Amino acid sequence: MGRKSDIELVIDGIRSDKRLPSQTREVKMKVGTITSANGSAEVSFGNTTALASVHGPRPLFPRHLQESQTGILRVRYNMAPFSVVDRKSPGNDRRSTEISKVIRLSLEPNLFLDDYPKVTVDGFVEIIQADGSTRVTGINALSLALASAGIPMQDLVAACSVGKINGTLVVDLNGVEDNNSEADVAVGMVPSKNLVTLLQMDGLLTKEELVKLLDMAKGSCKKIYEMQRDALLERYKGEE
Amino acid sequence: MMEMYALELIQNGKRVDKREFTQFRDIEIKTDVINTAEGSAYVKLGGTQLIAGVKMNIGTPFADTPNEGTLSVNTEFTPLASPEFESGPPGENAVELARVVDRGIRESKSIELEKLVITPGEKVWSVFIDIHIIDNQGNLLDAAALAAVAALLNTRIPKIDAEGTVLRDQHEGRLPVVHKPITVSVCKVGDKLFLDPTKEEESVLDAKLSVAFREDHKICAMQKQGNKGIEFDVIEKMIDMAMEKSKELRKLAK
Numbered sequence: 001m002g003r004k005s006d007i008e009l010v011i012d013g014i015r016s017d018k019r020l021p022s023q024t025r026e027v028k029m030k031v032g033t034i035t036s037a038n039g040s041a042e043v044s045f046g047n048t049t050a051l052a053s054v055h056g057p058r059p060l061f062p063r064h065l066q067e068s069q070t071g072i073l074r075v076r077y078n079m080a081p082f083s084v085v086d087r088k089s090p091g092n093d094r095r096s097t098e099i100s101k102v103i104r105l106s107l108e109p110n111l112f113l114d115d116y117p118k119v120t121v122d123g124f125v126e127i128i129q130a131d132g133s134t135r136v137t138g139i140n141a142l143s144l145a146l147a148s149a150g151i152p153m154q155d156l157v158a159a160c161s162v163g164k165i166n167g168t169l170v171v172d173l174n175g176v177e178d179n180n181s182e183a184d185v186a187v188g189m190v191p192s193k194n195l196v197t198l199l200q201m202d203g204l205l206t207k208e209e210l211v212k213l214l215d216m217a218k219g220s221c222k223k224i225y226e227m228q229r230d231a232l233l234e235r236y237k238g239e240e
Numbered sequence: 241m242m243e244m245y246a247l248e249l250i251q252n253g254k255r256v257d258k259r260e261f262t263q264f265r266d267i268e269i270k271t272d273v274i275n276t277a278e279g280s281a282y283v284k285l286g287g288t289q290l291i292a293g294v295k296m297n298i299g300t301p302f303a304d305t306p307n308e309g310t311l312s313v314n315t316e317f318t319p320l321a322s323p324e325f326e327s328g329p330p331g332e333n334a335v336e337l338a339r340v341v342d343r344g345i346r347e348s349k350s351i352e353l354e355k356l357v358i359t360p361g362e363k364v365w366s367v368f369i370d371i372h373i374i375d376n377q378g379n380l381l382d383a384a385a386l387a388a389v390a391a392l393l394n395t396r397i398p399k400i401d402a403e404g405t406v407l408r409d410q411h412e413g414r415l416p417v418v419h420k421p422i423t424v425s426v427c428k429v430g431d432k433l434f435l436d437p438t439k440e441e442e443s444v445l446d447a448k449l450s451v452a453f454r455e456d457h458k459i460c461a462m463q464k465q466g467n468k469g470i471e472f473d474v475i476e477k478m479i480d481m482a483m484e485k486s487k488e489l490r491k492l493a494k
Contacts, residue, residue: 097335097336098339100332101332101333102336102463105465108467109467109468189472190469194471195470195471196464196469196470197469198464199464199475200463201459201463202462204349204458204459205459206458207480210459211476218472
């Protein structure tokens with residue numbers, strides 16, 4: 001991140017995997033993949049695959065964690081050791097701690113947890129294959145899982161990554177692009193309200209570039225949102 | 241109680257301590273405050289106090305950057321600083337704070353890490369920035385980022401003798417720090433935007449956007465916090481507000 005690439009990743013406006021700058025990879029979404037969970041989903045962007053499940057609302061222990069006026073959302077983001085080329089040692093690290101927090105904050109504004117005092121809704125994101133943009137893929141999956149668990153929400157959250165590679169502003173960075181980008185930005189939003197609930201950036205960008213990237217992210221999130229809706233409808237069609 | 245009062249005031253365009261929305265509390269910076277560290281800074285921002293200490297050790301480079309020194313940032317929310325802080329491994333807020341400070345320094349290319357090579361591919365200097373919170377009265381991130389930069393600017397590289405032993409009482413020049421990233425967090429309550437929240441104000445925020453700038457006004461890191469969303473068009477306003485204030489704060493880091 002944040003380093004100028006020696007390899008040319010964008011030639012004549014075409015990216016190394018033949019995409020246009022504003023094009024996402026092939027997206028696959030499926031709802032209801034994990035039967036033991038109250039809600040679940042699987043989302044892939046190219047070679048990045050995230051599984052998400054939701055357990056709850058369920059009682060929260062120890063009791064001092066309970067909120068008397070509202071339920072809480074807890075999120076765990078985790079990468080499988082085999083999800084990357086060089087095995088990742090299992091368990092929590094600083095990166096996953098931070099990502100778990102920002103995923104939670106990206107989804108929380110949307111939920112109506114006031115109906116569930118003293119309980120928890122636990123969301124789990126498991127990255128089983130990583131090729132860049134894992135946190136946003138995780139958000140797309142967990143948002144679907146929350147919806148399929150029937151947690152009251154005002155809308156889904158759609159997320160995508162944008163960034164700058166070889167001076168070109170692009171959408172949905174893959175692993176190589178991510179490692180060689182001049183900047184990358186993770187954006188999550190509530191499409192119907194035009195609200196940004198996730199925004200993280202690192203690298204170097206002028207303000208103008210950032211504003212342009214946010215605009216690209218907005219366009220991309222709206223398309224992802226449509227796919228999320230279709231995936232939910234697909235799961236529940238015929239069940240009136 | 242105090243929180244509700246702070247909220248009501250903000251909604252009416254006022255603040256608990258009568259400050260303007262774009263006004264920071266008084267800032268005091270002292271450098272070279274820790275003898276045992278290679279560089280250090282104490283920052284007092286209103287009632288918030290913290291110390292950043294820089295230690296340099298001989299380490300091995302990362303495989304993908306064999307000819308660069310390494311940087312790591314850690315934060316300790318020591319229990320003495322606040323009734324809410326508990327001892328034990330760093331919680332998610334401490335981890336997040338350290339990682340955002342780290343990104344500001346790293347992505348701005350503040351330290352010339354390629355100048356910290358001792359034996360190419362084998363031995364490099366590892367720069368450790370440890371930030372100790374000693375009194376939390378709000379806006380830890382801006383204060384911590386400022387302390388980190390102030391400490392780096394005052395860091396001296398220890399000498400290494402012929403046997404490869406680090407001589408901490410002798411130095412061979414300063415750490416090559418070429419950019420000064422400054423982080424400013426913009427807080428949002430309803431349609432009101434303001435800077436440098438007190439602890440009470442922090443507890444009633446809708447959202448917060450922290451932005452790190454280099455002196456060429458390029459953005460080098462951003463992090464949105466808080467559990468409400470931010471409207472797209474407000475983000476630009478927040479960035480402008482942060483950029484304006486970063487120019488002022490940068491003059492203090494030297």
